[in-house]
Amino acid sequence: MTMQITSKDFRVRKGDLVDLKKWPTMVDPVYRSKEHYHDLLTDHVSRLSVQQQLLYASNRHAVLLVFQAMDAAGKDGAIQHVMSGINPQGCQVFSFKHPSATELQHDFLWRTTRDLPERGRIGIFNRSYYEEVLIVRVHRDILMSEGLPDVPRHDKTLWRHRYRSISNLERHLHANGTRIVKFFLHLSKEEQRKRFLARIDEPEKNWKFSTADVEERKFWDHYMTAYEECLAATSTGHSPWYVVPADDKQNARLIVSQIVLDAFDDLKMSYPKTSEARRRELLMIRKQLEE
Numbered sequence: 001m002t003m004q005i006t007s008k009d010f011r012v013r014k015g016d017l018v019d020l021k022k023w024p025t026m027v028d029p030v031y032r033s034k035e036h037y038h039d040l041l042t043d044h045v046s047r048l049s050v051q052q053q054l055l056y057a058s059n060r061h062a063v064l065l066v067f068q069a070m071d072a073a074g075k076d077g078a079i080q081h082v083m084s085g086i087n088p089q090g091c092q093v094f095s096f097k098h099p100s101a102t103e104l105q106h107d108f109l110w111r112t113t114r115d116l117p118e119r120g121r122i123g124i125f126n127r128s129y130y131e132e133v134l135i136v137r138v139h140r141d142i143l144m145s146e147g148l149p150d151v152p153r154h155d156k157t158l159w160r161h162r163y164r165s166i167s168n169l170e171r172h173l174h175a176n177g178t179r180i181v182k183f184f185l186h187l188s189k190e191e192q193r194k195r196f197l198a199r200i201d202e203p204e205k206n207w208k209f210s211t212a213d214v215e216e217r218k219f220w221d222h223y224m225t226a227y228e229e230c231l232a233a234t235s236t237g238h239s240p241w242y243v244v245p246a247d248d249k250q251n252a253r254l255i256v257s258q259i260v261l262d263a264f265d266d267l268k269m270s271y272p273k274t275s276e277a278r279r280r281e282l283l284m285i286r287k288q289l290e291e
Contacts, residue, residue: 045085069185
């Protein structure tokens with residue numbers, strides 16, 4: 001099975017300006033049928049499982065996958081399907097909602113850094129510290145509740161400071177063995193409308209929908225501006241952003257899984273080599289067991 005997906009086609013290059021109107025929300029599917037999709041995804045999931053075992057055994061790196069998107073873009077489904085073959089003991093998923101009272105007493109990166117993956121493990125952030133330059137930018141009242149000692153008069157200064165803080169954190173993590181891959185699931189406003197209607201029409205999806213989701217649609221253009229500036233400012237060679245067309249959920253999952261596989265391949269991991277002394281010890285133990 002050979003997938004025609006090239007990760008770099010979806011990667012935001014360092015220093016590029018980002019105009020999301022020029023990034024597609026739909027591309028030609030890489031699967032021919034529903035059965036073909038399942039075959040491709042099963043192959044990817046199997047290969048990811050092997051890579052996870054290598055990650056744990058080599059114990060040299062951690063991997064952090066960051067998912068950001070507008071509501072109904074398919075973050076939960078992508079995480080569920082792409083990571084379905086991963087050993088739960090080696091992977092943790094964290095979802096970050098509105099900060100608690102305790103979290104508001106700390107700097108904006110504190111609550112997420114507590115949940116970073118340890119070496120040998122995969123961490124997944126379903127929303128992340130990037131909320132602090134996205135939803136907080138769109139809804140200024142959240143910023144006012146953070147108790148900052150001196151909020152800059154000019155918004156551009158504030159966001160530039162936060163972009164720098166985020167980039168410095170990611171540079172530090174990379175230098176210490178954590179590989180960060182960031183996904184923006186790029187959904188069209190029309191497709192979001194259709195998915196919201198499905199959540200209303202299908203009883204088993206009613207729980208996913210709230211009136212707040214509709215209210216947020218009113219700020220669509222503001223969110224797109226926030227995402228454009230965020231992606232442009234924080235996509236780097238060591239912690240890149242990938243803009244994944246999300247109008248086709250199945251295709252988006254295949255693209256995400258390919259990008260994750262490529263990130264693992266770049267680590268060039270191998271199982272630890274057994275020393276001669278260790279080999280002699282194992283042979284002695286084997287002899288004892290056989291006797």
